[in-house]
Amino acid sequence: MYAVITTGGKQYRVEPGQQLTVEKLVGDVGDTVDLRPVMVVDDAGDVTTGGELAGRSVSATITGHERGQHLRVFTYKNKSRQRKRRGHRQHHTIIRIGEI
Structure with a gap:
């Protein structure tokens, strides 16, 4: 059994028991979240x-x-000595799929 869910603007194919890294979700470690749609x-x-899946969710x-x-x-602009360097690290959440 598998399902395709959408979270964080991306689609994932998931199965029960699968561990997955997704964009940041609000919640603490151990919390249960319902993933829709x-x-x-x-x-x-x-x-x-x-x-037919209007009320369904994946926990x-x-x-x-x-x-x-x-x-x-x-960022660089020529002829003006304008330079800017920044860094970025995206936040991720690790989830384990429960029941579909």
Whole structure:
């Protein structure tokens, strides 16, 4: 059994028990979150999509928070000696998928 969910502007194919790193979710470690919307559910070949999934959600448990890799952002304007260097690290949440 698997489902396709949307969170953080991205779509993920998930199965029960799977551990997944997604964009930051609000909550503490150990909290349970309901992920909506559910796009597709496949239960042993029986595929459900669209309006039939209006009330469905996927439950997940937050197992940790982390930050992504460091990115360097450099802005430059020629002929004026204008330079700016910044860094950025995105916040991520690690979740474990429960029931679909």
